Amino acid sequence: MEKILRIDTGAAGGPKVSEEPLGQYAGLGGRALTSTLVAKEVPPLCHPLGAENKLVIAPGLLSGTVAAMSGRLSIGAKSPLTGGIKEANSGGQPAQVIARLGYAAIVIEGKPEGDDLYKIFINKDGVKITKDNSLKMLPNYDLVEKMKAEYGDKVAMISIGPAGEMKMGAASIACTDMELRPTRHAGRGGLGAVMGSKCIKVIVLDDTGMKMRSPKDPEKYKEANKKFVDGLRAHPVTGQGLPAYGTNVLTNILNEAGGYPTYNFKEGRFDKAHLISGETQAETEVARGGLATHGCHRGCVIRCSGSYHDKDGHFLTKQPEYETVWAHGGNCGICDLDAIAMLDFLDDNFGLDTIEMGVTIGVAMEAGIIPCGDAEGAIRLVKEVGQGTPLGRILGSGAAVTGRVFGVERVPVVKGQALPAYDPRAVQGIGVTYATSPMGADHTAGYAVATNILKVGGDVDPLKPEGQIELSRNLQIATAAIDSTGMCLFIAFALLDQPETFQALIDMLNAFYGLNLDAGGVADLGKMVLKTEREFNKKAGFTNAGDRLPRFFTTEPVAPHNITFGVKDEELDQVFNW
């Protein structure tokens, strides 16, 4: 992981490959690397789909090692959805494989003339890029099958579906899981469109013949990893809730808390939530021969995923995440788990962010395109996105554009990106994160739900503005650091409650790289990342006015608590004033 692989897609005569040492980027990984490289090399005012933008794919600092949970991949660029800097991150196998192949980052840059499509194969012998127009408009599942026939099944893949090829704002980048299915996605911010603009359909990765990355101090590393795993297993969220029911364990919890956005954020509680809860989902999965507990990448000890079978017992999709079940479910008044699973499959197959698509359909319902609660209509709409019909093009461009096109006022987006599954009026800490994160509305950027609702890492009343700024600030800093390690963000539950588990993570970093980091050093890394991202966004034209929720969250009270978002603008402006 001492090299950067660059692929210049705009070179005369076809894509050109070069390798270089990490150089100025030494010591960085994951989000710290993608954001630093984008900030240094991409002009903030460039067009996101132009030759000047760069797609940066970076495993985390501990990816490719024996460390548990270290399989997250960061993908960065200037976002076509927000117009700002973006890091979207994904589970699955590719991070481990890229790291073991020795690359700290793969940078896809330039822009080809014409519309030929390319596939990239990377193994221990090097990089091979091939024009392959037979892949055009292939959905991710078909694509993966085709590549498997060609390259065998000991590979991992990073790919785009038709949405990415059509350069849609909601287009994701898919990563294959342990079963070589395109189920894990760097979903947010339209990064699939950036990959599509570079005419790269798929990157096939094969680490055969490569070794696990070895730490400077193997003994200490092993020991720290063990403590780390013990901590994760001991915590109720990572040791019990997530394995048993997956992320969808949150449906009943958020609904009970009145923070479950229903009918395009009109209400905070969905009377049919029990029909789509994690409990119901797990029961359905097990009854049909699927799995309620499963890992998305080797080395995962939380195993919050699963597999969802259809009524006939055939695999339909991986266990839909809480945010997906919410976006396509309660947010649209839909309470049919099979329909939601089908929507999840279609999103994965076409290469679409499930949050953006669900919220977009909610906006389309508000515009009267289909009735609220119409599951069949929602499926039809997502199919139109995959086909690229004019209506599909609109919806595939995301909630903000859909709101513009249909003249809808109530559009839940920040910086052009759809709000996730927690109402910022009933969970005010997450509202601060939505408003201020350089990523646009993003729950993973500073998951204040943990402390507001789950009472992890303390207890801050979700209904009051007090304490939310500090909470979101600290979580955003910690998250930016964790996103740089390659670690799954879910480790944060244990880290927040167990000082010894946090220390184990620091010990791993120190043992691996021969460093002397302490908690302050980790925070400094997070601050550096946030500062870099904020500066990019400022040059791209963002001001504090972009760090605001849509106006209706401050004017429309939401049931059952009948409250509006109460954190003041001047307070929001203090989040990055540490």
Next chain:
Amino acid sequence: MEKILRIDTGAAGGPKVSEEPLGQYAGLGGRALTSTLVAKEVPPLCHPLGAENKLVIAPGLLSGTVAAMSGRLSIGAKSPLTGGIKEANSGGQPAQVIARLGYAAIVIEGKPEGDDLYKIFINKDGVKITKDNSLKMLPNYDLVEKMKAEYGDKVAMISIGPAGEMKMGAASIACTDMELRPTRHAGRGGLGAVMGSKCIKVIVLDDTGMKMRSPKDPEKYKEANKKFVDGLRAHPVTGQGLPAYGTNVLTNILNEAGGYPTYNFKEGRFDKAHLISGETQAETEVARGGLATHGCHRGCVIRCSGSYHDKDGHFLTKQPEYETVWAHGGNCGICDLDAIAMLDFLDDNFGLDTIEMGVTIGVAMEAGIIPCGDAEGAIRLVKEVGQGTPLGRILGSGAAVTGRVFGVERVPVVKGQALPAYDPRAVQGIGVTYATSPMGADHTAGYAVATNILKVGGDVDPLKPEGQIELSRNLQIATAAIDSTGMCLFIAFALLDQPETFQALIDMLNAFYGLNLDAGGVADLGKMVLKTEREFNKKAGFTNAGDRLPRFFTTEPVAPHNITFGVKDEELDQVFNW
């Protein structure tokens, strides 16, 4: 003109009317009044289609008087297209009628529940607002006929077509001309969508029984007006070029100068320009029994309009403006005057900005929706906009959204608004105006073409960056002031070359209001307006990064001069540093 008429469309029980004295807005008219009122009363971060936005309709300071050329109407709001403050202005009859009815402004505020549509009738006896859902989705020409049957033909009207009702970003507000046709439009910035969001279809104005507004010093006023008219008649542009060929006299001139954007700004010269030039257009009009010279409102002495008849000699549309002929013509590779006139009619009828629509179709051509040069295809597309099909919805949202939806990189917009008919690389002064005007890309905000190309008001080389900042600055200041007087901007040609005509305008203002303004005072008014507008935009989230042309103008040289836009970013940031 000492009163403000307010119509609260959100009042319980239906729209509520109130009148108030000018108060804090005393001494303001036209753009100075719309921009000041919007800046004071509209929250910069509100949704443009929400209850907090206000549509302000204001005649100029000299409207409703005997002064020649004083029939321009300013309409202001927060723009759904740019997200910033907007003043769009229109000729036609309404400004004079509103002024004589005694209103300095009509302010339409609030937002009704439900989707009932209203018509407003205003005469000397007051204001009558009536629910009339029979008007729904009526195109402007049909609407005007229906209103004429109801209210007689001694009225003037302000209305929206289906585009405004659908709240499209390209929706205009139509004003009737002397023949009571909806041919004059406050076109830019999607203000029709704001009127649509307030559910107001049409304002019918009747000044029967009202008198011409009388100056403080009638003799001096009359005398100054005579000098003013003499100056306009003596200038070659306002006395000869515009009357003979209309604004389309510019086609041959800009094409010769290599500044005529062709094929979505790919080239600076159109080899078929002679087929759609003002000369050809005037000849065609006269041969078919139309008019090549005609005024758009009573009191016009330039008379740059006309009427365009179809091949059978029937009225098709008013003489299309240069920018319209360019947008639907050369910009799309279309060289058929009849098709362009049909597009002009369709735009007027559906209530669409011709510049935004033409540029949007150019972007759609770049996306491959229809071939470049396809006149029938372009007509079909505009009809889809009027029908509100999904494709029509996309296109009606303007060029920026269309570029987003189809993943097009070369989208000629600034602040989300389409660039008009002058290539900023070959006419660099207008490039400065496009980039920096608070209005978004707008040629009328500081018409540097005058000095760059027509050599009016001096001579600044259009191909070099030198002198363009000062030129654009001075013109933006002068324009903001002229837009506040109710005067047609075309008076500027004479004002720039003839100090005595400029003095005559100042004398008119002084004689009418009993003031002692000098040239410096007029400039101060312009500066105040620009400062107000810039401050609103800043609070709405705009920074210097928004004061830039799209990147391809600085990277793609344009033929025949093979140059890029050369004014540096740091220089652009000096435009408002006076």
